Amino acid sequence: MKAEPAVQRRLLDLADVDTELTRLAHRRTSLPEHAELTAAEAAVRTAKDAVVEAETNAGDLDRDIRRIERDVEGVRTRTARDNQLLAGSGIGARQATELQHELETLARRQSVLEDEQLEIMEQREALEAHLGHARATLDAAEKEVAVILERRDTALLDIDAGETGRRRARDEVVATLPDDLLALYERLRSRNGTGAALLLARRCQACRLDVDRTAISALKAAAPDAVVHCEECGVILVRTAESGL
Numbered sequence: 181m182k183a184e185p186a187v188q189r190r191l192l193d194l195a196d197v198d199t200e201l202t203r204l205a206h207r208r209t210s211l212p213e214h215a216e217l218t219a220a221e222a223a224v225r226t227a228k229d230a231v232v233e234a235e236t237n238a239g240d241l242d243r244d245i246r247r248i249e250r251d252v253e254g255v256r257t258r259t260a261r262d263n264q265l266l267a268g269s270g271i272g273a274r275q276a277t278e279l280q281h282e283l284e285t286l287a288r289r290q291s292v293l294e295d296e297q298l299e300i301m302e303q304r305e306a307l308e309a310h311l312g313h314a315r316a317t318l319d320a321a322e323k324e325v326a327v328i329l330e331r332r333d334t335a336l337l338d339i340d341a342g343e344t345g346r347r348r349a350r351d352e353v354v355a356t357l358p359d360d361l362l363a364l365y366e367r368l369r370s371r372n373g374t375g376a377a378l379l380l381a382r383r384c385q386a387c388r389l390d391v392d393r394t395a396i397s398a399l400k401a402a403a404p405d406a407v408v409h410c411e412e413c414g415v416i417l418v419r420t421a422e423s424g425l
């Protein structure tokens with residue numbers, strides 16, 4: 181294949197742009213924010229689970245509290261009724277004794293219920309503090325996700341802008357290249373990751389290996405418009421005044 185030296189040199193611009201595009205694509209997938217986001221989202225899930233668990237426990241305790249309140253209310257009503265009966269006239273001695281017994285039983289029951297009530301209220305209070313803490317943890321975790329998302333989106337926008345600029349530059353270079361040379365470059369690039377490189381001081385800038393004596397003689401003998409390759413890595417070697425030939 182043949183191409184004017186000036187045209188061949190444009191392959192170096194194309195290779196530079198492609199290196200930048202590759203770097204940006206790598207940066208896009210390897211942003212630290214991706215891993216940070218995964219961890220922060222896991223923290224949100226854990227915090228949510230803790231809140232749900234605490235809320236469920238609080239609901240259970242609230243139900244217990246209402247049940248005890250109903251029981252206490254029942255005992256009070258019964259006690260008031262018994263007291264009223266006792267105070268009233270027209271009851272016999274036996275009934276009065278029975279009522280006294282019942283009032284004693286009701287008083288003991290009330291005392292047990294009140295102890296239970298006190299204990300459960302303390303549990304509920306402790307749980308409320310725990311719930312507050314769990315909600316604060318969830319809130320902080322959600323804020324952290326938002327902060328990381330914003331940072332990630334800013335980085336992605338930056339990468340987008342970089343890529344847009346490079347693609348435009350690439351299109352401009354590509355438009356000036358003959359089809360066959362471009363096709364060769366693309367084929368080599370898809371195979372090696374690099375399509376063309378400068379021969380700098382007898383060294384291929386793609387594989388960083390010195391070109392051996394025999395190959396240098398061949399390169400010297402090659403016409404300036406001949407498209408030549410690195411024997412080691414296969415890329416198009418672009419010769420310039422810096423090539424050391």
Ligand SMILES: [Zn+2]
Nearest residue numbers: 384387410413
């Ligand atoms: Zn090479």
